[in-house]
Amino acid sequence: MTSTLSSQLERNPLLAEWTDPQGIPPFETIAPEDYRPAFDTALERQKAEIAALIEQPASPTFANTIEGLERSGAALKRVGGVFFNLAGSHTNDAMQAVEREMAPVLAKHRNAIFMNDALFRRVDELYAARQDLGLNAEQSRVLDRYHTIFVRAGARLDSSGKKRLAAITERLASLGTQFSQNVLADEKSYRLVLDGEPDLTGLPPFLRESAARAAADAGMPGKYVITLSRSSIEPFLQFSQRRDLREQAFKAWTARGDSGGATDNKAIIAEMIALRAERARLLGYGTFADFKLADTMAKTPDAVLALLNEVWAPARARAMVERDDLQRYAERKGEAITIEPWDWRYYAEHVRLERHDLDESVIKTYFQLDRIIDAAFETAGRLFGLRFEELKDFPRYHPDIRAWRVMDAGGAVVGTFIGDYFARSSKRSGAWMSAFRSQEKLAGDIRPIIVNVMNFAKGGEGEPALLSFDDARTLFHEFGHALHGLLSNVTYPLLAGTSVSTDFVELPSQLFEHWLSQPDILRRYATHYRTGEPIPEPLLQRLMAARNFNQGFATVEYLSSALVDIALHQRKDPTSLDVAAFEKDALASIGMPREIVMRHRTPHFTHVFSGDGYSSGYYSYLWSEVLDADAFTAFEETGDAFDPATASKLKQFIYSAGNLRDPAEAYTAFRGKLPTPDALLAKRGLLAPVTE
Incomplete structure (x- = not known):
């Protein structure tokens, strides 16, 4: 390392000592250009730590192998902890570029650790002898979890299997990053501009004030802006008397990631579903849902579906009663409409006010x-x-x-x-x-x-x-x-x-x-x-008495997303996935009410497609x-x-x-x-x- 590069790294606030008494990172001194060098240095440090762990001549022990793994990567955790938190909560174009760069790099790094033959041999040897190691309960749990992580990462595959699985996980990391950035781009780009009292009809003061502030922030003083933030769009759908504007805003909200343009996520989803299915097959599972759920409390898709289906029937029945209540209310008010998805929150607010005397x-x-x-x-x-x-x-x-x-x-x-x-x-x-x-x-x-x-x-x-x-x-x-x-x-x-x-x-x-x-x-x-x-x-x-008001709607909205998630990841068909058709068919198969839309439609289902966290797990x-x-x-x-x-x-x-x-x-x-x-x-x- 040159002295100039060494000096630059020492000045990098992500790698320097943090002086805040609580250990809070020095956010104000971190620039986007600091992240990539810090990541590179942290990755090299962990590579060296893992190499030393593998190359040690001593036979594996819990201390020199499992604790060695636990101690490795401290710098990477530190840098990643700052970067990925801010990538979600306060990002910009430069950080998004780093995020796209680092996604496959970090996946490759993880693969190199958990597919390493020599390292797995040490862990596997300890696991086989776990009853004789004198471990306490926590140590036994750590050893068990590490062994599970290695196996599920492909440590037992042959070289060709490891190579393919590594390529899959690296590609999935890139796709998940692009998926979430596309959703954010759609959310950032949409503004429903309201201009004058006719556009504001029905909106309470708190919503008018927040919409005025959003407009001012967007450089449109004197106007009002509704964004796709849930705290903006949901109250607008709840209170706006302008049915045409409710429809316009609702369709934009549910179309995130589904525009047909540069931020459309359907092709990304199709590729991710195919890659996840291939990953599961490589690891010996029939479907990705089988693989993912094997390491959860539920254990199997059948157990998940048993619960979802047990709740679906009464939830759907309740939602249909709620829909009829909304329709009757509209008819009593002389409104010749049929309840649509963009009407539900508006009329539910009026029925709640009528039934429970509750005004949001x-x-x-x-x-x-x-x-x-x-x-x-x-x-x-x-x-x-x-x-x-x-x-x-x-x-x-x-x-x-x-x-x-x-x-x-x-x-x-x-x-x-x-x-x-x-x-x-x-x-x-x-x-x-x-x-x-x-x-x-x-x-x-x-x-x-x-x-x-x-x-x-x-x-x-x-x-x-x-x-x-x-x-x-x-x-x-x-x-x-x-x-x-x-x-x-x-x-x-x-x-x-x-x-x-x-x-x-x-x-x-x-x-x-x-x-x-x-x-x-x-x-x-x-x-x-x-x-x-x-x-x-x-x-x-009255507030307590109304806690279950509209619960059929809320439960159906949620359950439909969970059922589509499981259906997607139980898919065995090797042909290319038509995401829109699959979503439509899956909803039809469960009798999804026409008047309700999934809480998270597939093209913006970040729980499931921004990473593996809630895939098959919603x-x-x-x-x-x-x-x-x-x-x-x-x-x-x-x-x-x-x-x-x-x-x-x-x-x-x-x-x-x-x-x-x-x-x-x-x-x-x-x-x-x-x-x-x-x-x-x-x-x-x-x-x-x-x-x-």
Whole structure:
């Protein structure tokens, strides 16, 4: 290495020592051109670490092989943790170029590790002798997980099989990156411009204010803009009296990735489905769904479909009753229409107002973002003894982000929590949790740095951001994930935090949502943004009574996406996939109501096609909901939603345990048994008669 290059690398803020007391990366000093050199250096470091591990003359031991693997790649985790978080939450053209460059490079690097014959021989030798190694339970779990990872990565294939599998995974990495960038491009490019009162008819003040701000940001002061951010498009569909504009916006929303132009994702999907199927066959599985689910709680596609189909029938029946209610409402108002997908949210809002006397524009005045953040912190404090101290002086990648030092009841630091709450054009849509640094003890007492990313609309000038009840539930959901990362208490990084199967990872998040609906939480934190008065008791009671309103629609919208996901990945037909026709036929086969569209249509289904995370796995939310509905029942059975003994077990076996145990064992350790879907059906109101 030349002295000039060495000096440049030393000055690279991604590789230099980070001086923030919490270990937060020095975001303000990182430039897009720093990423590629930092990645290259980090990759070379891990290659050298792996080579030294393989070339050591000593026979394999847990310490010199498995712990060696766990210690390797620290620089790569550090650089990747910064880059991939910002690639989702605050990207730009330069970063997207790096993302496209690095996707196949990183896949190739991973293949070189997990397909390495010499390295696998060491791991395999340890695995064969695992009963005689004197390992503790956590070490045994780490060894088992590494052996599984190697085998599923192709370590047992012959050289030609490895070569082909490596090419497949590298190509899939590139395709997944392009897929997500195409969706973001479509989201960024669309604006529905509203000009004057006729275009604004029906829109409440909070939506007008956010639309005016979006227009100003787009250089159109005096006008109003609706974007494809869910916090913009959904309330527009809910309130706009302009049916023509609702149709226009809805069709743009559902057509992301399906434009027929440069950002169309259908060819990418067809290639990904074919490559995934080939990958599964190489590894000895009949379909990609068989391969993917073998390492989950569900285990098989049949188990997944049994659950999805059990819920589908009552959900569809309820949705049809809801549709008829909407149609009758429109007819009573003298509106000669047939309910279409762009009408559902609008008429559902009116039926809800009529039936439950609930006006979303009124409800939002009681749900201030800052108060709901405080409510989530209060809940975490009452359940797990956590305290949150806001940081004022810390590195920021955007002026809007906030951070808190998280401490336990004794004042010891647990970790750092970052909140990135507002929509912007540099951020992909949706809401998620991630980590800039995960907890571990192997390399010292490493405290996690966890981030929640949302896409809420900002408040007007001098006004707080106001949330819908669904927005507030999303905040609690993602904070449940954050707690899973923050409370992690394991030695080995492979097992830390949310590193569990996809159909178990949603348990901590979905379970945490239950506490938002606790009356004492709402009475304290749902306060009017101007008067400070608590939500009126009659309104609170009506809000709770209407929790299952429109649940048929919501369940059908979700289940249809999960069923199409599984159908795509059970496909064995070697001919080229016509994505649009397949989606249409799959929906027809389940009797998809014409008036409802999948929550995530295939061309913008980022859960499934931006990477492998939720491929064949979108069912996971429902699988975990079976668990969370039953888990909250454990608290209800005590008569105290914050019962200390139950909360202690929940923390021990779920929130702090990472992947120490098989998911079924972990849940049984908490609850004493595995659940049935009954609690889920009751929670969603799908056990009740379908007439109202």
